[in-house]
Amino acid sequence: MTSSVSSDRRPDLDWIRVGAFFLLILYHVGMFYVPWGWHVKSPQPVEWLQPVMWLTNPWRLTLLFLVSGAATRFMADKMSAGGLAKARTARLLPPILLAVFVIVPPQSYYEIVEKLAYAGSFAEFYGKYVTASGHWRPDGEPLITPTYNHMWFVVYLFVYSLILAAGLRWGRGLVAPMQRGVERVLDGWGLLVWPAVVFIVLRATLFPMFEITQALIDDWYNHAVSFGVFLLGFLIAKSETLKARFIALRWPALVLAAASYATYAWLGMTLPESDGVSPGEVVAQTAFALDQWFAIAAVLGFGAKHLTRGGPILAYLTLGVFPFYIIHQTFIVVAGHYLAKLGLNQALEATILIAGTFAACFATYEMVRRVNVLRPLFGLKGSAPTKAQAAADAAPAEGRAR
Numbered sequence: 001m002t003s004s005v006s007s008d009r010r011p012d013l014d015w016i017r018v019g020a021f022f023l024l025i026l027y028h029v030g031m032f033y034v035p036w037g038w039h040v041k042s043p044q045p046v047e048w049l050q051p052v053m054w055l056t057n058p059w060r061l062t063l064l065f066l067v068s069g070a071a072t073r074f075m076a077d078k079m080s081a082g083g084l085a086k087a088r089t090a091r092l093l094p095p096i097l098l099a100v101f102v103i104v105p106p107q108s109y110y111e112i113v114e115k116l117a118y119a120g121s122f123a124e125f126y127g128k129y130v131t132a133s134g135h136w137r138p139d140g141e142p143l144i145t146p147t148y149n150h151m152w153f154v155v156y157l158f159v160y161s162l163i164l165a166a167g168l169r170w171g172r173g174l175v176a177p178m179q180r181g182v183e184r185v186l187d188g189w190g191l192l193v194w195p196a197v198v199f200i201v202l203r204a205t206l207f208p209m210f211e212i213t214q215a216l217i218d219d220w221y222n223h224a225v226s227f228g229v230f231l232l233g234f235l236i237a238k239s240e241t242l243k244a245r246f247i248a249l250r251w252p253a254l255v256l257a258a259a260s261y262a263t264y265a266w267l268g269m270t271l272p273e274s275d276g277v278s279p280g281e282v283v284a285q286t287a288f289a290l291d292q293w294f295a296i297a298a299v300l301g302f303g304a305k306h307l308t309r310g311g312p313i314l315a316y317l318t319l320g321v322f323p324f325y326i327i328h329q330t331f332i333v334v335a336g337h338y339l340a341k342l343g344l345n346q347a348l349e350a351t352i353l354i355a356g357t358f359a360a361c362f363a364t365y366e367m368v369r370r371v372n373v374l375r376p377l378f379g380l381k382g383s384a385p386t387k388a389q390a391a392a393d394a395a396p397a398e399g400r401a402r
Contacts, residue, residue: 010070010237014318015307016299017067021321023056024064025328025361028150029354032336033346037139039111039149040337044346051265058264058288059295061153065226066296068157069233076168076234085165091379092158095326098377099151103326105129107149107333112136114337144215150329152214156223159216160230179235183242191245192253192297195232199225199289207285208277229296243304250301253294260291322379323368324361331360 030053031038035045076084109125112118115138118125128134129145136143148155168175185194206221213219236242246253264287271280335356339349368374372383 010074011310011314012300012303012307013067013070013237014310014314016303017064017071018314018317018321020060020064020067021325023060025324025357026354027053027056027060028329028332029350029357032332032353033350039107039333040114040340042336042340042346042349046346051269054265054268055261056295058261058292059299062225062229062292063296063299064153065157065160066229066233069160069230069235070237071233072161072164072230073234073237076164077238081165081169081172084168085162088158088161088165090376092154092161094376095322095379096148096151096154096158099154099326100146100148101130103330104147104149104151106330108143108145108147110333110337111138112143115139151326152216153325155216156226157230160227163227164231164234175235179239182232182235183239186236186242186245188245189249191242191249192256192294195297196290196293198228199292200286202228203285203289204282225292246297246301247305248301250298250305253297253301257291257294257298260287260294263287264291319369319380320362320365323365326378327364328357328361331357335360 030049032040033042033044033046034049034053035047036050072084072088075087079087105126106122108129109118109122112125112134116136118136125134132145134143134145202221202224206224210218210220210222212222214222264284267280267284267287271278271284274281332353335353339353342349344352364378368378369380376382
């Protein structure tokens with residue numbers, strides 16, 4: 001028999017979501033310094049930062065999709081399929097449009113300023129950006145405009161939510177038996193084994209054929225992982241049985257995640273560049289897939305065990321992370337571009353960039369939450385809440401779990 005979560009809330013999932021978004025902000029600051037391609041780059045790349053970035057790279061966004069699926073379950077159980085589609089559209093579509101036409105353009109502008117020495121004004125650039133007539137090729141690849149850049153997560157979440165709503169329109173009665181089926185499959189150590197096997201298979205089959213593009217229409221490996229865990233989160237959100245299993249296996253999951261990360265990071269730093277698929281590369285990709293699930297299982301287990309209380313701080317941060325997510329990358333790109341010109345000590349520069357990014361996020365949130373016309377554009381409800389409404393309002397699009 002399925003054992004459902006008795007409480008109407010899952011503060012552990014709220015805390016996990018907040019923590020994952022904060023890690024994402026730090027990760028994007030790291031993208032300015034790590035020697036990988038990005039919109040703008042520090043003139044002094046930091047080699048040792050690579051294994052630090054790999055620490056969360058396999059699982060961070062996958063975890064967010066799982067938590068988003070769980071949040072959608074709590075929403076879907078309280079409304080019709082059509083109501084879910086309307087609610088998601090109202091919460092997600094305005095921020096996507098704001099991002100494409102207001103938030104993201106500075107990222108593309110400074111990218112071509114740095115990579116192509118573009119000398120035109122932002123106004124000149126913007127006219128070409130919105131009409132897709134720029135024909136810029138940074139890094140030898142066409143710069144597609146208009147674009148959503150880091151908001152791909154929200155775009156994918158929007159599409160996944162509509163697909164799920166359509167499925168619920170005709171198949172809501174299947175949710176309970178599917179939850180029971182997942183509970184049976186993930187019995188005991190199956191909780192760690194079977195999802196890891198799926199991740200390994202996807203990494204070995206779809207990943208070599210479909211590079212992650214975040215372009216929606218050709219991103220099949222990414223969809224298989226992200227939509228898969230979104231649906232998994234939806235099915236397990238209310239299972240007390242699986243919640244208890246995550247808690248019971250949290251330490252083995254953590255040890256296995258650490259071992260998988262160590263293998264993947266060591267091979268990533270030591271394997272020579274090769275066009276072929278070497279045995280070492282096979283091991284590295286397998287370790288990546290294992291870390292992807294074991295780390296998620298550990299986070300869910302420790303979260304369910306220890307992050308059991310809500311409160312005003314959680315309500316404030318849960319409501320704020322969506323505006324944080326919308327604004328953070330544009331600030332990093334613009335601030336990083338100009339900070340690099342000052343010749344500061346790199347540690348000081350990074351400290352300023354991190355502090356400035358969080359300050360900009362909080363400032364944006366504090367402004368937006370007080371201006372009713374801006375709230376829907378940043379994923380918040382349309383009117384500033386009273387104290388009595390605050391708890392209900394703390395459920396932005398991808399996630400307060402209720």
